[in-house]
Amino acid sequence: MKNVKEYIESGILELYVLGDVSHDEKLEVEAMAQAHPAIKAELDEIERSMELFAGEHEIEPAPELRDRILNSMVTNLADDRTFRSKEEKAAPIPEAKVISMVQPKNNDFYKYAFAACLALLLVSIVALVNVYNKLQDSNSQVAALSTQTQQFSKTVSYQNEQLNIFRGSYKIIKLPGTPKHAAASMMVAWNPVKKNVVIDMAGMNLPANDAEHQYQLWAMVNGKPVDLGVFDAKPDSVTMMKVMKSVDKPQAFAVTLEKRGGAVNPDMTNLTVIATI
Amino acid sequence: MLGLRNREKIAVEALYDMYSSSLYGVIFRIVNDTELAEDILQETFVKIWQSFSGYSAEKGRLFTWMVNIARNLSIDKVRSKDFRNQNKNQDLENTVNLIDEQNNTVYKPELLGIKDLVQKLRPEQKSILDLVYFKGYTHVEVADELGIPLGTVKTRLRMAIQELRKNFN
Numbered sequence: 001m002k003n004v005k006e007y008i009e010s011g012i013l014e015l016y017v018l019g020d021v022s023h024d025e026k027l028e029v030e031a032m033a034q035a036h037p038a039i040k041a042e043l044d045e046i047e048r049s050m051e052l053f054a055g056e057h058e059i060e061p062a063p064e065l066r067d068r069i070l071n072s073m074v075t076n077l078a079d080d081r082t083f084r085s086k087e088e089k090a091a092p093i094p095e096a097k098v099i100s101m102v103q104p105k106n107n108d109f110y111k112y113a114f115a116a117c118l119a120l121l122l123v124s125i126v127a128l129v130n131v132y133n134k135l136q137d138s139n140s141q142v143a144a145l146s147t148q149t150q151q152f153s154k155t156v157s158y159q160n161e162q163l164n165i166f167r168g169s170y171k172i173i174k175l176p177g178t179p180k181h182a183a184a185s186m187m188v189a190w191n192p193v194k195k196n197v198v199i200d201m202a203g204m205n206l207p208a209n210d211a212e213h214q215y216q217l218w219a220m221v222n223g224k225p226v227d228l229g230v231f232d233a234k235p236d237s238v239t240m241m242k243v244m245k246s247v248d249k250p251q252a253f254a255v256t257l258e259k260r261g262g263a264v265n266p267d268m269t270n271l272t273v274i275a276t277i
Numbered sequence: 278m279l280g281l282r283n284r285e286k287i288a289v290e291a292l293y294d295m296y297s298s299s300l301y302g303v304i305f306r307i308v309n310d311t312e313l314a315e316d317i318l319q320e321t322f323v324k325i326w327q328s329f330s331g332y333s334a335e336k337g338r339l340f341t342w343m344v345n346i347a348r349n350l351s352i353d354k355v356r357s358k359d360f361r362n363q364n365k366n367q368d369l370e371n372t373v374n375l376i377d378e379q380n381n382t383v384y385k386p387e388l389l390g391i392k393d394l395v396q397k398l399r400p401e402q403k404s405i406l407d408l409v410y411f412k413g414y415t416h417v418e419v420a421d422e423l424g425i426p427l428g429t430v431k432t433r434l435r436m437a438i439q440e441l442r443k444n445f446n
Contacts, residue, residue, distance in 0.1 A: 011431030014438055017337070019345045020415050030336055047338045049442045051299075053406075054344055056395050058302040061318060066293060069319045073289050073326045 004036050013039070017046045162241055165189045165198060173253055175273035181207065184272050188217070188253045195246040197228055202240050206233040206272060209257060216258045218266050219250035220276075226250070230262040252276040293322065296340065300347045306411050307351035317354060321347040352413030397444065402437035405430060 015021050016029045033040040170189040177184035184207065187200040199217065209215060209232060217228040229244040254274040256266045300321060305314040325343055332342050408414040414422065416430045
């Protein structure tokens with residue numbers, strides 16, 4: 001009982017009523033009040049005193065405040081009850097919707113963008129390979145064309161030379177076959193100004209020589225034979241003309257069959273064609 | 278639903294009619310501003326109504342519970358930044374005097390007698406009650422503010438309430 005009296009006189013009960021106690025103290029006071037009716041009675045007395053103390057300060061609020069506050073209380077209550085149940089049910093659904101709407105969109109966009117990039121890359125590579133192949137083709141065509149052009153220009157210049165022979169500056173001498181080779185014949189062109197000698201390979205009509213022998217062209221200058229070079233007689237010869245050694249003032253041209261490489265003096269027994277100028 | 282609402286309305290009306298004057302008086306003495314006091318009174322009743330399930334009659338009287346809600350809301354408001362910016366910190370005694378002066382004009386004639394009883398409190402008892410009840414000071418803060426031991430604060434507070442008790446009983 002002494003404990004209870006001390007507890008009452010400690011002033012904790014007053015602080016409890018005024019709300020100036022810690023959580024632990026609050027629980028302690030409530031437990032003490034349960035256990036000891038005297039403390040409960042003392043608490044009640046203090047509360048009544050403070051209630052009267054407050055009442056002593058009472059001020060009548062403005063009359064219009066009554067409706068305002070009463071309405072707000074009832075409205076708040078009704079609103080709370082309807083809103084809470086709705087919010088609890090409704091709130092998670094829109095959130096879930098937002099997530100399910102937005103995220104797949106993002107995913108799709110990046111998926112498609114990536115796929116598009118990949119497709120574009122493949123197309124580009126294919127196009128690049130195509131273009132590279134075409135470039136190679138074109139390059140080889142250009143090479144072929146330039147070779148052709150070179151051949152053409154060679155041919156043209158060669159033919160120009162050939163044409164010059166027939167433009168009057170050359171003397172064309174027909175060499176008929178000797179009685180031993182009656183069927184043989186060939187043409188020799190001689191330029192009196194430049195002294196050079198050209199034989200017609202295409203129109204040549206000589207028996208084909210074997211591998212160990214060659215025909216040799218001679219010019220008779222002041223009664224002596226002068227070597228003008230050797231040549232082969234082939235029926236399928238692609239060469240049109242052959243330029244031989246130059247000679248000044250020849251009186252006759254003759255061809256003999258000699259051993260390959262030619263001889264110093266002509267073997268007159270093998271005389272094939274001969275003509276005087 | 279309608280019946281529930283009607284019953285609620287009656288209960289709310291009864292609660293308001295019984296306690297609005299006392300609560301408003303306490304709130305006004307704390308915030309010292311009519312408009313703010315009215316807002317807080319409304320806030321107090323809404324909070325009372327919302328947390329009514331938290332009240333248990335075993336733990337104390339209904340008014341004690343309600344007035345502590347009103348006091349906490351009011352003191353929180355006074356201590357909030359906005360309010361302090363409006364009313365530059367005033368000296369403690371000045372504020373108390375100011376409140377007393379202002380309230381003198383508002384009091385109804387029939388309450389004058391009770392007010393006289395409060396005036397019977399000794400000044401040191403009255404100032405401690407004012408600090409704790411209307412300024413929201415804890416007893417530790419009061420001890421610091423007045424420069425007296427904690428035990429003395431508790432004793433004076435108890436004496437003040439004993440004095441009230443003597444008069445009101």
